[in-house]
Amino acid sequence: MATKDKKISTRVIWQCGYCDDIAISYSTLRHDMNFCDCGKSALDLEEDYSRTIGEVKYLSVKDCIEKSNEHGDKYRVWQKSE
């Protein structure tokens, strides 16, 4: 049986261009604007799109992938988003 990788969620680490605060956003948190310390920048990350306010600098974008091994056990890894 062929195993298929399944994308669970996306994680973005970003930094505000004004106050240099670093925040982490997850696509699994729906309709959740993630604001930085100064409140000028925000990231709303969804499954299919992302919306930014202010100056959001992306530091790291990774996808959580669910894989299964030859025994059918499922496990999750974080890998760089393409």
Ligand SMILES: [Zn+2]
């Ligand atoms: Zn800020």
